[in-house]
Amino acid sequence: MSNKTIDYDLIRQLAAILDETDLTEIEVEQDKLRVRVARTPAVQSFAPAAMAAPAPAAPAAAAALSPTGGIPDPATHPGAVTSPMVGTCYLAAEPGARSFVEVGDTVRQGQTVLIVEAMKHMNQIAAPRAGKVTAIFVDNGQPVEFGEPLLIIE
Structure with a gap:
């Protein structure tokens, strides 16, 4: 890694651009320093749904259908x-x-x-x-x- 410091303001600006434009990824290179900011669905996004299913006392199949209105996926x-x-x-x-x-x-x-x-x-x-x-x-x-x-x- 180089001796350059990370420009946190640049990262914040890039993240703001992602939100403003609904882009999922942006990358810039400046003075041989490349910064990539990406918004991707994380695997952990499935964890809340998986953790919520065991909570009800109802059978697992009924619990899985009720939050989605019977729609499988x-x-x-x-x-x-x-x-x-x-x-x-x-x-x-x-x-x-x-x-x-x-x-x-x-x-x-x-x-x-x-x-x-x-x-x-x-x-x-x-x-x-x-x-x-x-x-x-x-x-x-x-x-x-x-x-x-x-x-x-x-």
Whole structure:
């Protein structure tokens, strides 16, 4: 390793660019120092779901189906709306307010369906298409991972 010090301000700026642009990776080289900042779904993103399944006293098969509304793998569903970033998911604009959407609601393309807060920035997540909300997989204030299914619009 060289004698150069790490430019933490540069790393913070690159991370902010990732959040602003919804990129998953950015790399720069400056004075023979290469810095790569990436946001990728970590293996640990599956740990909370795996740890949550044994908690209920119900049979494992029923517990596995109830959080996903009976959908075997929500991430592969064609109507899945996934998190574009790591953050905290909010179902309403502010505490005590009505949720943006509920199961059974019909939404239009571009309508805000929830918010993901990342680095104190509230990112409105818009419906990618018009349709009916058939499942919501997150709770208000729940941490979410990049690529995690949030809801289904059919």
